[in-house]
Amino acid sequence: MVLKFHNEIITIDSWRPDETYDGVFPKGAREKEVYFSPDNPKPTCIKSDWRYLFKLSRSRSWCPWQFWVEVIAYRLGCLIDVPVPPAYVGLNRQYQTGEDTYGALIEWFYDERKDMYIEGGQFMGQLIKNYDRKKGIQHNWELLSRLKDFIPDTIEYWAGVFTLDSLIGNTDRHQDNWGWILKGAKQNPEDYKLSYSPAFDNGTALGYEIREKDFVKYQDGNRLNRYLTHPQRARHHMKWSLNEREPINFYEFVRKFVVQFPKAKPIMEGHLSFSREQAKETLEPLPEMVTDKRCRLTRKRLDFMLDLIFKRKKLLEETLEQCGS
Template sequence: MYKKNTKQRIRSIKIQKRALRKNRLKKDVILSSKKHLLKPKTGLKNVMTNLYYPIIDISDQDIDDFEQMGTKSKFWYTDSKTKDEYLFKSTHTEDRHGAPVERKGEDWAEKIACELAETLGIPHAHYDLANYKGQRGIRSRKFTIAGDNMFFGNQLIEHVANRINVPVEAGQRSQKVDRVAAILARLIQNPPKNWKPTENIKTAFDVYIGYLLFDALISNQDRHNENWAMILNGTQSYLAPSFDHAASLGRNESVETMYERLSSKDEGRQIPNYVSRCKSYFYYGSKRLKTLEAFLMIGYFRKKATKEWLERLETLEFMTISLIVDKVPEELMGLTEKTFCKSILIANQARILQYKEMFDEQKK
């Protein structure tokens, strides 16, 4: 059944590629316009009244504080109507010399990742497309409450290393598989708040495996040791929801590169080969693991949970993927970008599910 569905998905992508080839000499068309927007078929049950995700204008909001762990392209504000606290992250920033930098595609990558996580039932920070005085970006509602203290992965790793009296490597090399597994098994007591346990996904460790599957699906290369966390409230500790997925879905590639990879007849340039090189920030010894390797290696500690996450991924239909991607407004994401994004998701889904049988036999 899955092989049949995969063939249908690949056929749909090929149709979209042919549409791109017809316009290969028209860069302005490739960047997308209304008449080239991919739209769902009329009458589909899942078609929503609003064709696009809204872009929330926060230009009239007052800034509370700039984010400590980032640059002035990130700031907190309290919504004047709802009184909810939000973090706004602009796609416009500056390098260390003060020169302007455009983090192309971070807004649509974050929004698509958010909607995919929701579909798969992965605890996550919620993101909205937003605009602040002409600056594109995203906003995310604060997920901690009074009494919560958040400790990031690097702090937890240092704590574990100090307990067993071993030196901590510089940078991301400290994020070793065995240390992360120890933190999940012994330090973080509970899954994210409001998590409803399933038959096989009950603990923080079980849920975290879903985060790693998600990284492999969206080609997220940025789950470094400050992009996952534990929330401590009193004597209880919880895994934080997954957050910060902007470095995913190939969003940093130029439209020209996306088009070239979509239309190339060279297997080395095509999407399956492109996604197979995606690296994580997890290490096994001195080796930096790829996103799929990190998922499989850590998933092997909890086979039943891993199998259930794979079953969830297996139910993700191409039409669902297509609807999620196509709802990004065309002024933010063109046809080539949408086709490229869908191709990444289809290729990653297929290669992840190839390993499903690994978790069928001996279960833990």
């Protein structure tokens, strides 16, 4: 299958800002605004009159390239068949006068007029007394796994999300970075379809925090290995269980998950069945798109990210192999 992506910048200067966003949605760590697309937008990938998040890099002063991670995670999600909201390269020349502001332009994943959305945090807060939603230290798999008997596709969903997050090294899948969509619930509260949200907010990943001049340090095998596997940093945000004593890394988490739910193994193997050639082909056009020196995606950074993805992929494959059949 050949995947097709929109490889041009989408300019949103004339898009209508959504003034309700600030009051209604939780403010996360990064600067972002919400806009409505125009009727009949030119790029065919853009939905007509639809909400989009314009999400900037966390600290534009020291990692202005971070927004690329959302765009790359979307393309990777398509490649491995794990749903991620479509993310494009957006340009806003109205955001700051006299400046070209680039960010990830991310499609809203539900229809505000018809559907309802429940954040994972609302649920965790109901179940765990004094749940600390700021730090999310009580976010744990032991509790979430029990939902398999009530919410369709719970194991399939997390098999996909754990694969994606382990591949990109996402350490930020906290309780408010997943949720449930109640499709049609606003139209008819008696008759709606419940599903998990796509994997959104993928920016804390792919070595975004490493400066280009420091890539060379990761040629040292020990350092790279520590970065990829040290349980203090190479780990899901979610704990395995509330009483977990020591943090476990991405791979140990996946091993335990597959031992607990053997049916997840072939699902994860399926997600992992992509080649470096395919990943390269999917991501190759990105460094050409933005020329602005401060925030373009350099080829060097893309290669570094690809190396990380494929090192992690190998570690995941080895983990799955060890789990038997």
